[in-house]
Amino acid sequence: MVKKQLQEKTHPVRSDYLIAAAICVSTSLFACGLSIYQDGAPLVAPPWPTNAILLVLVSAWLFFIGLKGQRFAPTRLLGGLPFALCVIAHFFLWVLVAGILPASDGSQLPEIVRLLGLSHPITSIPFNAALILFLLNLGLATAGRLTKLKKARLKFYVSHGGMWLLIAAGLLSSSDLERWELIVSEGNATAQVSRGDGSETRYLPFGVLLSDFSIEFFTTQLTLVDIEEKVIIWQKGEPLIDLETGNTSSIRGWEVEVLRSFPGALPQGDGYQASDSPYAPPAVKLRATHLASGKTLEGWTTCGNDQVPTQTILAEGSDFRFAMALPRPKRFASEITILKSGDEPYSVTVEVNKPIKIDGWELNQLSYDETAGKASRWSVLEAVRDPWIPIVYTGIALLAFGAILHLLDRVIAKRGEHGGSKK
Amino acid sequence: MNLIQTFPFTAGFALAAWALGLATLPRKRLLGTALLAIGTLTLGGILATIWISLDRPPLRTLGETRLWYAFLLPIAAGVVCIRWKMTWPIYYAIPLAGLFLGINLAHPESWDRTLMPALRSILFVPHVLAYLLAYAFLSAAFAASIRGWRAPAGSDRCEQALEFADRSVQIGFAFLTLGLCIGAVWAKGAWGHYWAWDPKETWALLTWLGYLGYLHFRLQHPNQAKEAFLFLGAAWIVLLLCWFGLNLMPIAEQSVHTYTR
Numbered sequence: 200m201v202k203k204q205l206q207e208k209t210h211p212v213r214s215d216y217l218i219a220a221a222i223c224v225s226t227s228l229f230a231c232g233l234s235i236y237q238d239g240a241p242l243v244a245p246p247w248p249t250n251a252i253l254l255v256l257v258s259a260w261l262f263f264i265g266l267k268g269q270r271f272a273p274t275r276l277l278g279g280l281p282f283a284l285c286v287i288a289h290f291f292l293w294v295l296v297a298g299i300l301p302a303s304d305g306s307q308l309p310e311i312v313r314l315l316g317l318s319h320p321i322t323s324i325p326f327n328a329a330l331i332l333f334l335l336n337l338g339l340a341t342a343g344r345l346t347k348l349k350k351a352r353l354k355f356y357v358s359h360g361g362m363w364l365l366i367a368a369g370l371l372s373s374s375d376l377e378r379w380e381l382i383v384s385e386g387n388a389t390a391q392v393s394r395g396d397g398s399e400t401r402y403l404p405f406g407v408l409l410s411d412f413s414i415e416f417f418t419t420q421l422t423l424v425d426i427e428e429k430v431i432i433w434q435k436g437e438p439l440i441d442l443e444t445g446n447t448s449s450i451r452g453w454e455v456e457v458l459r460s461f462p463g464a465l466p467q468g469d470g471y472q473a474s475d476s477p478y479a480p481p482a483v484k485l486r487a488t489h490l491a492s493g494k495t496l497e498g499w500t501t502c503g504n505d506q507v508p509t510q511t512i513l514a515e516g517s518d519f520r521f522a523m524a525l526p527r528p529k530r531f532a533s534e535i536t537i538l539k540s541g542d543e544p545y546s547v548t549v550e551v552n553k554p555i556k557i558d559g560w561e562l563n564q565l566s567y568d569e570t571a572g573k574a575s576r577w578s579v580l581e582a583v584r585d586p587w588i589p590i591v592y593t594g595i596a597l598l599a600f601g602a603i604l605h606l607l608d609r610v611i612a613k614r615g616e617h618g619g620s621k622k
Numbered sequence: 623m624n625l626i627q628t629f630p631f632t633a634g635f636a637l638a639a640w641a642l643g644l645a646t647l648p649r650k651r652l653l654g655t656a657l658l659a660i661g662t663l664t665l666g667g668i669l670a671t672i673w674i675s676l677d678r679p680p681l682r683t684l685g686e687t688r689l690w691y692a693f694l695l696p697i698a699a700g701v702v703c704i705r706w707k708m709t710w711p712i713y714y715a716i717p718l719a720g721l722f723l724g725i726n727l728a729h730p731e732s733w734d735r736t737l738m739p740a741l742r743s744i745l746f747v748p749h750v751l752a753y754l755l756a757y758a759f760l761s762a763a764f765a766a767s768i769r770g771w772r773a774p775a776g777s778d779r780c781e782q783a784l785e786f787a788d789r790s791v792q793i794g795f796a797f798l799t800l801g802l803c804i805g806a807v808w809a810k811g812a813w814g815h816y817w818a819w820d821p822k823e824t825w826a827l828l829t830w831l832g833y834l835g836y837l838h839f840r841l842q843h844p845n846q847a848k849e850a851f852l853f854l855g856a857a858w859i860v861l862l863l864c865w866f867g868l869n870l871m872p873i874a875e876q877s878v879h880t881y882t883r
């Protein structure tokens with residue numbers, strides 16, 4: 200028995216590697232050829248319900264092979280470890296390509312890159328061929344253990360099965376995933392959504408009325424710009440000074456004190472006056488003292504906006520100006536009312552990280568009128584529909600559960616024990 | 623804010639405690655351990671101070687992640703040492719943690735309070751912590767691979783290092799997987815989709831695939847220690863590229879995750 204195992208280990212393994220490598224290389228070559236023949240066209244998953252049927256058929260086939268096919272050397276090879284190592288390496292290389300090539304419309308890339316579909320690596324034929332090989336091995340490995348159900352193998356099924364489900368569903372569902380932008384201005388309602396690039400539009404089964412868009416900013420910070428006010432010359436590692444009344448801090452040999460700070464202010468005379476207007480940018484009065492020379496200067500600075508010009512303070516004798524960095528948003532949210540025929544209108548708030556769900560659609564807060572900032576009168580939402588989410592999430596949950604099982608197993612195992620390994 | 627300004631001193635103190643601890647450990651176990659613990663706890667205190675002063679989890683910038691790593695690596699190594707009764711991992715973990723802390727001392731932070739809305743999620747901390755724990759364990763595995771590589775093949779030392787490496791990778795890989803899963807769920811809420819092939823995500827996947835390869839390589843080749851050590855070195859390079867190198871690549875400009883501003 201041991202001898203037989205040993206023989207199996209040494210001899211056919213080398214040929215397993217050779218065959219596996221040959222399969223990977225020829226798959227890649229074939230996929231590249233196909234891609235060139237198709238003029239770099241992406242690989243698109245079939246739409247609903249074909250993709251679901253395909254998933255069921257493939258699962259059934261794997262199940263059958265798992266139960267009946269283990270006697271055949273090819274299924275053992277395709278579901279075995281040497282093949283796993285080859286497909287992992289093979290897929291790794293294609294992901295590496297995707298991780299190195301900058302995404303673009305392909306115009307600056309050599310023609311061959313475009314022909315291989317690599318201006319959009321993720322949907323390219325070669326990349327997906329590698330992923331499908333990966334899935335094949337993973338599926339066969341999982342299915343191949345079906346006849347040897349054992350409690351100790353739970354973590355094997357959970358991680359491999361979860362991974363398989365996750366990738367298979369993610370891959371097949373890409374054709375059913377819909378992402379649209381919804382732009383709505385305060386006081387108005389719309390059901391129209393469009394592609395990010397405006398190429399297509401459609402209507403949602405409900406309307407969205409924007410009651411209020413609100414945004415909160417962090418306290419603004421001091422920055423340094425060059426004399427011509429063209430570039431920010433503040434460097435990472437220099438202090439970030441919050442422009443809050445009373446704050447003092449030193450930067451580049453100057454001590455800076457914030458005398459007054461208004462979250463919103465409008466110019467008046469040679470100073471600024473606090474204002475509640477949404478068009479009022481923040482403004483602060485600073486006193487700066489040059490530590491070496493003792494020279495002191497005072498002045499106002501504002502980052503400005505469409506209505507109010509930017510103002511900076513020249514640090515006399517130094518080669519920069521004190522300026523106010525653009526305020527950074529802390530939180531932004533849209534208060535919207537959902538209008539659906541036959542239903543009472545109802546109000547909800549959509550915020551980044553807090554999407555809402557309506558009728559199979561998910562609304563995410565995406566953006567706003569960034570040039571207007573606080574005064575933004577419109578909000579950009581994203582409407583996403585992905586009917587496969589429950590399946591994908593099941594896959595993710597299984598994978599995570601498998602990871603936890605492996606973790607527990609590892610921490611509980613004693614020294615010298617090789618939990619799960621074939622040693 | 624002012625407490626943060628003491629960083630160079632507190633960090634310097636932690637480094638000194640570690641150095642003294644390492645020096646005393648071989649002769650006076652208890653004292654050495656106490657010094658190492660003091661150094662590590664100091665880092666924990668620094669992190670807490672930063673968290674409180676900035677009013678946000680200090681897990682946003684590259685420097686902040688290095689600080690956590692310097693804090694978690696000694697803990698990860700300590701857990702392994704106590705659990706499996708060894709001491710040598712500490713001699714690798716502490717210098718590596720010290721190196722990362724040293725990088726932070728050489729490149730002072732700007733201690734930015736702001737945290738973009740997408741990062742304001744309850745999944746932010748678990749996601750980044752899972753990754754940092756993974757990085758800590760996977761670095762421990764890397765350290766073991768160096769030790770193992772230098773030892774004669776088949777020696778006890780080599781075997782021990784391999785065993786330690788395997789164990790660390792298994793733990794680290796589990797955290798890597800958890801980080802990936804949490805990240806996917808978070809991305810769905812923040813950006814509308816669970817996987818966008820953003821450069822950072824792509825590199826995180828490459829790292830994951832690297833260690834996935836290692837785990838299966840070990841299953842298939844339980845006796846090829848030297849190759850396993852080489853594998854670990856290569857996988858660690860991918861990890862570092864994902865963590866730090868990405869910011870240097872042209873593709874980084876398209877990433878929403880690079881920790882720079």
Ligand code: HEM
Nearest residue numbers: 278279280283333336337340355358359362605619620841
């Ligand atoms: C999700 C993370 C994964 C973990 C934690 C994991 C872990 C493991 C473990 C512990 C085993 C040994 C099982 C045992 O002997 O009881 C194993 C076997 C195996 N794994 Fe994975 N694996 C993962 C993903 C994958 C992937 C993505 C593939 C393929 C692309 C794969 C292919 C295989 C194969 C082919 C076997 C051997 C099955 C057999 O010999 O019957 N695994 N894996």
